[in-house]
Amino acid sequence: MAARLVASGIALLLVFVAVYFQEPLNDFLDPRPTVVDSTRDITYIGSRSFANIEHFQNIFYAEEPTGKRRFAPPVPIQHARGSIIDATQSGAWCPQGTGDILPFTSRIINISENCLSLRIARPKGIEKDAKLPVVVWLHGGGHALGSGSDTLYEPDGLVEQASADRMPLIYVAINYRLGLFGFATSKTLIERKETNAGLRDQRAALNWVRENIEAFGGDPDRVTAIGQSVGSSDIGLQLLAFGGAEGAPFQQAIMMSAGPGVNFNSQPDMVTSNTATIANQVSCVKDGDDQSLKTLECLREVPFEALTNLSVAASRAARPPFGEGFFYPTIDNDFLQDRPSQLMRTGKFAKGIPIIASWVANEGAWYVPPSTSTDEEALGSFGLWLSNLSEDTKRKLLELYPLEDFDHMVRPDYDGPISPQYYRAAQMSRDIWFTCTALEFTWRYVRNGPGKPSQVRLYEFNETMYTPVFRAMGVPMWRVAHLSDIPYLFNNKHLGRGTENSERHLALAQDFSRTIIEFVSSICIGESDSALGSWRPAYAGATAEQEWFDEISIQLFGGPHSSETVTISKYGEMSAKTAAEKAIYWEKLFNRCEFICGEQMREEAWV
Structure with a gap:
């Protein structure tokens, strides 16, 4: 009995020490990590x-x-x-x-x-x-x-x-x-x-x-x-x-x-x-x-x-609400010597760097007022940033994004009284700010540099852990909005404040982060295409004679079509077989991005 009492007393003492002296005890049992830079004689x-x-x-x-x-x-x-x-x-x-x-x-x-x-x-x-x-x-x-x-x-x-x-x-x-x-x-x-x-x-x-x-x-x-x-x-x-x-x-x-x-x-x-x-x-x-x-x-x-x-x-x-686009990088004839689009077109960039570029499915959703319901309001949703677009450019944008393309996105029982104009504007914003910029940059990188086409890959992310949060914020129409792929990259298993951490999302996070880890570990993807398995290069068939790409491969992550690589051709929409192929064709990336990244809009936007 006495021995048991002594043991119990010791156990209680250890609990007391652990609770009230956790940090010193941890340091004693498992010292804090230390890095010694012997070259510079610095200890971290x-x-x-x-x-x-x-x-x-x-x-x-x-x-x-x-x-x-x-x-x-x-x-x-x-x-x-x-x-x-x-x-x-x-x-x-x-x-x-x-x-x-x-x-x-x-x-x-x-x-x-x-x-x-x-x-x-x-x-x-x-x-x-x-x-x-x-x-x-x-x-x-x-x-x-x-x-x-x-x-x-x-x-x-x-x-x-x-x-x-x-x-x-x-x-x-x-x-x-x-x-x-x-x-x-x-x-x-x-x-x-x-x-x-x-x-x-x-x-x-x-x-x-x-x-x-x-x-x-x-x-x-x-x-x-x-x-x-x-x-x-x-x-x-x-x-x-x-x-x-x-x-x-x-x-x-x-x-x-x-x-x-x-x-x-x-x-x-x-x-x-x-x-x-x-x-x-x-x-x-x-x-x-x-x-x-x-x-x-x-x-x-x-x-x-x-x-x-x-x-x-x-x-x-x-620039409500966060002040973006008020102070930002500009041409200074030193660090940035010309418009980015011109530098890309003249091959003035560091070459031979393997690149993965991406966007998420509803990237532009939070940049558009939910009340958007007219052509003018749809165009005005990015008017603060692109204030010099001509009437001809605005008309062309409306033609490239016909309103009927977005009727199927309306979910009145879930999103409330949201017009298809909102989803139209959100898609324009997605393409202008994110999707077409990724395509423009990677295409020029392949076309105007000595690197191999196999060094560039693209993905579209179609899942989000934020659905319950967006619902609580009163913006369920955001769907797979900007930032959505970040917790999957970081494989965050305990993202809080109302986010969804179900097994389905955690499995996708593990898969996605593992894919990125494989890329990081390979470092020489241009010579070892097997590092990313079936993920095809974006412009595998590109030639120096092409001014704009006519075939593209995109890796999809998450969403209703699961994770797979989709390859589409500018002229192949009628031959689309899978639901994933049809979904990518619906985005009309060839024509829309060719105009958005074309000379007329670039000159007016001064990019």
Whole structure:
């Protein structure tokens, strides 16, 4: 009896210690992960999740971009020898609006200019000389918001799946400057080559990975950049940077939802004007010249809180609700030397990079007011961004998207009184911002570069975990909307706040993340097509003589037709046999994207 009482007492004591001293006990039983960079004599102290994934957070790749460094290109950080870096906690997000964005994303509460950091995740027990492939994540958010630390991008499921499949990898997510701080433009900034700071941040972070990731067990010569939304289009801009003369700071790319095509006007005029507006609001315009060096120097002295509040307010007023498309990448005759479409057409890009590009089924749904019910309202749904389209172009768009094509999408019992005009406008937005930009970029990449057609693949994602959330938000008509493929990529098994985590979705997440992991691990897909099994290259039969493709292969993931590769021809609609083929033909990608990416619309949109 006495022995049992003693044992019980010891057990209770251990429970007490575990509850009240969990962190010290964990450190004693299983010390925090440590990485020692012996070359630079730097030690990184990280943390470990319950999934046995080691995390190293808030690792700075550049000096604090304040004072004279505000708006300027990032300065690579140089830690003193013997430095010990506390990488146990996430750091600040770059200046942006605070508060809630979407139910399944993080609440933004901690912002600072000292935000040029990255986070690293890896399996437990990785040796320094492991030489694992590396994934570098570029978040979306319209160059207005977001962070690599958002809960939406939690990497444990992806890293865990890769290890289970015996294809372990290192994950890196980066923060880069946004809004005014990342994309301020003026005559002086252009002359000083201090524009597109956010893009330069991304490149500096990728360079940090190349120079430092080996200490964490990564291979600097096996880096796959993955970006979503503007993170995707920015990957395209990294390939176009400096006219391709400096190559790419990665070996492969996955561009989820967008390419640098018709999605943004690349002329600097609008962003220059928006920058000048903020300069006037903070009384920084000197001698009546809002483009002068004195004005710039004044802007660099204004407290970041004032610049953040004013620029976020102006952005969201002009581009509701999040302020996208107010400050964005522009031609500066340095980093970006011409319109993206022109650079692609003249072959001025980094070549030989295997690429996967994609879109989701209802990508444009949340960019259109649910009340849209007329031709004018359908065209107006993207009018803020494409304000110079001619009447002829608008007429042609309406012809390419006949209203009767969308009658079957109306679900009054589920969506409410939604007009087919809404679905028409949503499809236009999807194609303009996402689908056609992906096709334009990848087609030009194949046609105007020396790379092999087998190096480019496409997918369309047709599933979402967000259905219950969208219903609760009052927008069930969004369906498979923007962001839908992200939790499947990250193999997130516990996405909260009302999302659906049924076995069907978890099985698709495992399948999809595994496919991406295979691509990341192969790194030489152009020489080893077997890496992605039956997933056919997008333009397998392309020739240099073709101005526009007439056959295309697209991998479908999820949805009513399951996952399969569909190959369609511009002239083969009547021969479509499977439901999946018919669904892709319904999208009319050949004619619609040929016009959207054609000379007339490109000239009017200045892309």
